[in-house]
Amino acid sequence: QLQLQESGPGLVKPSETLSLTCTVSGGSISSSGYYWGWIRQPPGKGLEWIGSISYSGNTFYNPSLKSRVTISVDTSKNQFSLKLSSVTAADTALYYCARHGGGGNFWTYYFDFWGQGTLVTVSS
Amino acid sequence: QSALTQPASVSGSPGQSITISCTGTSSDVGGYNYVSWYQQHPGKAPKLMIFDVNIRPSGVSNRFSGSKSGNTASLTISGLQAEDEADYYCSSYAGSSTALFGGGTKLTVL
Numbered sequence: 001q002l003q004l005q006e007s008g009p010g011l012v013k014p015s016e017t018l019s020l021t022c023t024v025s026g027g028s029i030s031s032s033g034y035y036w037g038w039i040r041q042p043p044g045k046g047l048e049w050i051g052s053i054s055y056s057g058n059t060f061y062n063p064s065l066k067s068r069v070t071i072s073v074d075t076s077k078n079q080f081s082l083k084l085s086s087v088t089a090a091d092t093a094l095y096y097c098a099r100h101g102g103g104g105n106f107w108t109y110y111f112d113f114w115g116q117g118t119l120v121t122v123s124s
Numbered sequence: 125q126s127a128l129t130q131p132a133s134v135s136g137s138p139g140q141s142i143t144i145s146c147t148g149t150s151s152d153v154g155g156y157n158y159v160s161w162y163q164q165h166p167g168k169a170p171k172l173m174i175f176d177v178n179i180r181p182s183g184v185s186n187r188f189s190g191s192k193s194g195n196t197a198s199l200t201i202s203g204l205q206a207e208d209e210a211d212y213y214c215s216s217y218a219g220s221s222t223a224l225f226g227g228g229t230k231l232t233v234l
Contacts, residue, residue: 039225046127047162047170047213047225060221101175109217110160112181114169 002026004097004115012091012122018084022097022115029078030055033105038071038082040093041117048093052100052107053080060107087122094119128153128214128226135232141202144229146214147195152224154195158217161190161199164228165210173212174199201231209233 008020022036029036037052051061053071061069065084073080084091095118098111129147136142146153146161153159159177162170172181174190177197187202197216201208214226 046227047215048127049215049223049225062222096169101172101181107221109158109223110172110175110215111162111170112172112175114171116169 002099002113004099004113006095006097006115006118008118008120010119010121012087012120013124014088014122015086018082018087018091018120018122020082020095020097020118020120022080022082024078024080024099028075029073029080030075032103034103035060035100035107036073036080037098037100037111039096039098039111039114040091041096042090042093050082050084050095054105054107058107089122092120092122128216128224130212130214130226130229132227133230133232135234136201136204137234138204138206140204141200142204142231143201144199144212144214144231146197146199146216146226148197148216148224149195152216152218153192153197155219156217157192159190159192159197160215161188162213162215163208163210164213170213204233206233 003025012018035052038050068085070083097115099113100108101112102108161174164170177192178190212229218224
C-alpha cells in the first residue's frame with residue numbers, strides 16, 4: 001500500500017524559508033507517470049493547493065504562491081520536497097503531501113493518496 | 125482565483141439524504157467536468173470520495189454520488205450514517221494545470 005510521510009521543522013521564523021520533504025514508500029515515485037503535490041490547510045480553514053511535480057521534474061504551481069514556491073524531486077531517495085520562502089504568520093498551516101490520481105504522465109487536479117500532514121507554525 | 129463556495133454546514137438524520145453544493149465560475153466548475161470531493165474526519169487526512177464529477181474510487185460506498193449543473197457541483201449522500209459526519213471539500217480544475225478547493229462543509233448527523 002502506498003504511503004506518504006511529511007517531515008521537516010515544525011517552527012519557522014518570519015521571513016525565513018519553510019522546507020518540507022515527503023517520503024514515498026510502498027511504491028516508486030517514478031512509476032506510472034504520477035504527479036506529486038503539496039496542499040496546505042490553515043488551522044480551522046479550508047484546503048489550498050500549493051503545487052505539484054512529476055518524477056521528471058515538471059512543475060506546476062498555484063499562481064498565488066508561485067513567486068515563493070519551489071518543488072523538487074529526488075527519485076533516488078523516493079522523495080519530493082517543498083520550499084516556501086519569505087514566510088509570514090499566514091503560512092502557518094498543516095502541510096500535506098499527496099499523489100495526483102490518474103498517472104500516465106498527465107497532471108490531474110485530484111489527489112488519491114495523502115500523507116498524514118505536518119503542522120508548520122511561523123513565529124518568532 | 126477565489127476558493128469555491130460551499131455552505132459552512134449541513135445536517136441530516138440517519139437514513140436521510142443530504143446534498144452539499146459547490147459553486148464556482150465558468151473558469152473552473154462550469155468550464156470542465158473535473159470536480160472532486162473529499163471527506164475529512166477530525167485529525168485525519170482528506171479521503172477522495174468522488175472525481176470527474178461523478179466517479180467513485182474503488183472502495184467508496186455507492187451512497188455517495190456527485191453531479192454538476194452549470195457552475196455548481198453537488199455531492200449527495202444517501203442513507204446517512206453516523207460515520208458520515210465529517211468535513212467535506214470540493215475541488216475543481218481551474219485551467220492552466222491549476223486546482224482550486226472549496227472552503228469546506230461540516231456535515232452533522234443528528
